[in-house]
Every structure is written in C-alpha cells, then in structure tokens.
Amino acid sequence: MxxxxxxxxxxxxxxxxxxxxxxxxxxxxxxxxxxxxxxxxxxxxxxxxxxxxxxxxxxxxxxxxxxxxxxxxxxxxxxxxxxxxxxxxxxxxxxxxxxxxxxxxxxxxxxxxxxxxxxxLEVEDVGAYYPHRVTYHPTCHSLRMTRVGDKPLRLLRRVRGLELVELPAAEQCCGFGGTFALKNADTSTAMLADKMDNVVSTGAEVCTAGDTSCLMHIGGGLSRNNTGIRTIHLAEILASTEAS
Structure with a gap:
C-alpha cells in the first residue's frame, strides 16, 4: 500500500x-x-x-x-x-x-x-521486540476525538519482550492541553503531578503514548523529578526489533 x-x-x-x-x-x-x-x-x-x-x-x-x-x-x-x-x-x-x-x-x-x-492494514503483531516494563497513557484527543479505544494497547500486547502494566486513572488528562499549560500553569502543574504519581506507581521503565505533546509534558516532569522513567512514542516501540 x-x-x-x-x-x-x-x-x-x-x-x-x-x-x-x-x-x-x-x-x-x-x-x-x-x-x-x-x-x-x-x-x-x-x-x-x-x-x-x-x-x-x-x-x-x-x-x-x-x-x-x-x-x-x-x-x-x-x-x-x-x-x-x-x-x-x-x-x-x-x-x-x-x-x-x-x-x-x-x-x-x-x-x-x-x-x-x-x-x-489489519495487523496487530507488527514484529516488534522491546524488552522493557511499559505503561501507556491514552491521550485526551485519542480518547475523545479520534476514539482509538484500546488499539494502542492491542498493539503493545503483541510486542515481544514487553511487560505492559496498567496506568492508574489512565483516562485523566496530563495537564498539557497546548496553551492551557501556559495560561493555566498552576492547574496544569497539579494535573501533571497526579499523572506522574500514577506513572511512578506502576514501576515502569517507560511511559508511552501516541502524542509527542503529552509525552513532552510528562517526560519533562519525570526528568525534573529524577524518576529515571523515560517517555517514548508508541511508533518507536513498534518499530523496535531484536536486530535494532
């Protein structure tokens, strides 16, 4: 195609x-x-x-x-x-x-x-290999506008070596929201703190999502707090193989 x-x-x-x-x-x-x-x-x-x-x-x-x-x-x-x-x-x-x-x-x-x-393309197993403990953040637009549902989770469950752990209160917004994070910084920071606490509670090495904007927000907070947890786009996990 x-x-x-x-x-x-x-x-x-x-x-x-x-x-x-x-x-x-x-x-x-x-x-x-x-x-x-x-x-x-x-x-x-x-x-x-x-x-x-x-x-x-x-x-x-x-x-x-x-x-x-x-x-x-x-x-x-x-x-x-x-x-x-x-x-x-x-x-x-x-x-x-x-x-x-x-x-x-x-x-x-x-x-x-x-x-x-x-x-x-009607494929769930994309031949990926990613030997890490991963949690998934479903972004607001993917949930409420494109309505992708559990499709990212279905793809992640078929990645060899990956341990997928559920994110508590996953559907809650991370607080980014484009200019919302700038215009409502205090509220955004509080929302981010809740999201980070939930990510850390999973014991995951990596937090993934389908939007780099949310990953930028969450990743920045996780880095500033020295959590050791990385953020990575869903595509990067699905593109990984044993050879890479």
Missing part, C-alpha cells in the same frame, strides 16, 4: 525519532511511505486558541497536499483529531463550501497510527 505521511510540527521540530520510527515500521511491514514536502502545520494550535481565520491557509494547504493520496497516516491523535473534526467545520464557518467538502474527503482518509495498523 502507498501511504502518505503527515509528520506533524512537534515530530518535525522536536521529536524526529517518532517520525522516523513511523516510516521504518510501515516500510518493514511492506508498504511504500510517501512524504509530501509541501506539508506544514495542521492549524490546530490556531483553531484552539481562537484564530480560526488564520488557520484557513493551513487547512487549505493540508487539503491540497494530501488530496492525491488514498491513505494518510498521522502519528498523533491530537493532529488527526483536528484534521477530522475541525478542518471542515472551520471552512464552513468562514463560508468556503468547496474547502469544507475537500477537507471532509481528505479527513476521511486520514488515520492515527494505531487506527491505520489495526483498521486499515
């Missing part, structure tokens, strides 16, 4: 290993991965902070860039959620019916990574 890859801003600028792992994983499974160089931001941060009109050029670019492809993968529940639930809405609100229709069409072909693997 030919799959177009939307890397996302955070992966591109701060967490390139998550993007590279996504490509390695899909190529190992026998698929061709295409990276359209015209891609930029999905516009989520503009939309969520009230700058919807300013997001329109980004929405147009996403629709134009990815319209030629039948399948698009995004290693982020947050960005996938924005593409699927916000792009057409914003276009409609600003009177661009053509863009709304095009955005709806492209959004229907856009999948978060675990969705792509299980729902489209």
């Amino acid at each position: 030919r799959i177009a890859f939307f890397a996302t801003c955070l992966a591109d600028t701060l967490f390139p290993e998550a993007a590279k792992a996504t490509v390695r994983l899909l190529e190992r499974l026998g698929h061709e991965v295409v990276f359209p160089f015209e891609q930029t931001c999905c516009g989520q941060m503009h939309i969520n902070t009230g700058y919807q009109k300013e997001a329109l050029p980004l929405i147009r670019r996403y629709a134009k860039t990815f319209d030629p492809y039948d399948v698009i993968v995004v290693p982020s529940g947050s960005c996938a959620g924005s593409i699927r639930h916000q792009h057409a809405m914003v276009a409609t609100r600003h009177g661009d019916a053509g863009l709304a229709g095009r955005s709806t069409s492209v959004a229907a072909r856009t999948y978060e990574l675990s969705e792509l693997l299980i729902d489209v």
